[in-house]
Amino acid sequence: MRNKSAISKFKRLHAHLKSLLDIHPAKAIEEARALPVNATVAGVAVTGLRAGILIDAGACVKNKAAIEEGIGLLRQLLQAHPKQADLLYNLANGITALAEQEPRNGTKWFLATAPVRREARACFETAISSDRKSHIAPLALTNIGNAFNSAYRWVEAYDCYIRALRADPTNAIASTGAAKILLRCIDRGIGTKATLLSAAARHLHSAKQNPQRIVELAGERAYRELAPLLQRPIHQGSQPDQSRGSDYEKFVAANRLALSPTIEGIHCSLKRWDSLRIRSITEPAQTEFGVPPVLAMFNVMKSDYLAARYLGYQALAEKLSDSGLYSDTLDYALYGMVPSMLCLAQRACIDVLDKIAVATTEYFGITGNEAIYFTNRWFAVPKKGQPLSWHPALSRHIDGGNAALIALAELSLDVKDGGALYKKKAYRHASTHRFTILHDEGCSPSRESIHVEHCAQREFETHLIESLQLARAALLYFVEMIAINEARNRKGSDKVAPLQVPYHHIIRGEDVDAFRSPRRRTKR
DSSP states (O other): OHHHHHHHHHHHHHHHHHHHHHHOHHHHHHHHHHSOTTOEETTEEHHHHHHHHHHHHHHHHTOHHHHHHHHHHHHHHHHHOTTOHHHHHHHHHHHHHHHHTSOOOTTHHHHHHHHHHHHHHHHHHHHHHHOTTSTHHHHHHHHHHHHHHHTTOHHHHHHHHHHHHHHOTTOHHHHHHHHHHHHHHHHTTOSOHHHHHHHHHHHHHHHHHOHHHHHHHHOHHHHHHHHHHHHOOOOOOOOOOOTTSOHHHHHHHHTTOOOSSOOSOOOTTSSOOOOOOOOEEEEETTSOSSOOHHHHHHHHHHHHHHHHHHHHHHHHHSOOOOOOOOOOOSSOEEOSHHHHHHHHHHHHHHHHHHHHHHHHHHHHTOOOSSOOOTTTSSBOOOOTTOOOOBOTTTHHHHHTTOHHHHHHHHHHHHHSTTSTTHHHHHHHHHHHHSEEEEESSOOOOSSOOTTEEEEEHHHHHHHHHHHHHHHHHHHHHHHHHHHHHHHHHHTTOOOEEEEEOOOHHHHTTSOSSOSOOOEEEEEO
8 A cells, every 4th residue: 555655646746747748847946956866766766857857847847966966866867777768768857958949040040959969860770670579669769759850860850750659659749740741741732632632631530539648749839839730721632542453562662661752652553653853964065975873873772772672571471482491599590581581671771871871072173182981971071079970072062051961961970889770780880891681589699709790580580671661761851952052053043954864664675665864964
């Protein structure tokens, strides 16, 4: 009885402090500071509650000291519990709130806050992977989606919102976040309007069915801010009919892997539904004759991605005959074509990122002798004691409003060691330079070796789908980067002579008809 009474007392305390956040956040900070540090109620840490209130209320009233105090308490708790999902989640929220205290001074804000926001995303990711079945996972997915969205990484943000909704369909913050991305795509003319409207209407309907969840997850203030969106009348467009689609097409649609500007749903009626392409390239009239190499580069990156996607599908969904005879290592390891195809597909996804860096170098005419990698293309070579800065050849484009360059740059920070996406790159390195062995039970080798990386099969399969989504997002940002720059190049110039670049499938006699061909524009 004493234990139940203590838990009941803690719940009342928690509810009281949460209610203060909306009506009197400064008072919530005062009462949170009065709570005893390291005290527990029936095993529940009051310190964690104190830290969370300091962060949330501090963010409301822009009290940087309160936020930093909450972060410090959480770091102390994590020393004893480094993988506790709720502590990691609250720490990530605190670090994100701290970054928001910095003044928004254009693109310099992204540079000034990059290290702390990168740490926040890594904490969110660790919270998700620490306990995927926890109620914390959908919350962390929603907030990392918000973090992606604020850094122009809208494709990844949408994927995170959908993952959050699969774990908790009542999560109205994720529903409204997903709807806002789709509506923004419509406003910018990205993708098929009817398909996007249908998906946006579905998300908003779900949010309208669960309005109380907005208050529970983000408070009364967030509900008031989202009220106009919830009241917005949206005519539900038509959803593509996938009933006649192949199993492969359904796999692509279910995991949002179509390489198309329409980020939700695919049109199986089209022969070539992976329709993402570079629409035009503008070059000076004196440019050497020929098709711009970036078009060939994108063809290769696109086909690499499609090959990785199909290879992954075959390994995940199809029964393959294997002529190999393998020795069993008595540790539930998997050998044969299927695990190798999974590794090859995952490796190909991450390789696409480096090719994007090279294609960006070609497109913007960046000079230099340094080796080009996705992780070193976007920022200047770091100097000891100097703050982060954009690459000199890209800074004017970023400062001029090319948000897709910021998205790619931010993504590169997460791929580096310690970032939220580093594990995907680590798997690529392991399977390329060492050995990756998958296990369908446990993950303990018969004998250890520093040259072998062991991974649970299901975990690796999850990482493969996420790696495919990552490569797809990066390719969408790359095309968006070129589209933004091309629009800027054409602005104010009325002397443009378009030269048609025909479709490969028409030249090869594979298609009688196709989409309109991309154009090479020449400035006179």
